[in-house]
Amino acid sequence: MCQFAIPFTGSAIDLTDKAKTAITGAGGSFTGDETAGAFSISTPVGKIAGSYTVNDSALRVTIDDKPFFISCGQIENQLKKSLGGE
Secondary structure, eight states: OEEEEEEOOSOHHHHHHHHHHHHHHTTOEEEEOSSEEEEEEEETTEEEEEEEEEETTEEEEEEEEOOTTSOHHHHHHHHHHHTTOO
């Protein structure tokens, strides 16, 4: 399991809409709203699944399931890139 926070500026609705678009656009599933939700996405080496909450201008992510070969840092960096944080 991994946990990390991604700081953001702007509205939580815009952030979660961007996350939903990125995840579903890559063939994954996304449920939730601007306060909390869950997501999953398949990769060539296995599924990544987790949940999120939004508070204090940060997206707090918990990864519950991930392939052994994908590090928590790789997931965090990819999310930051997808959300425009890096």
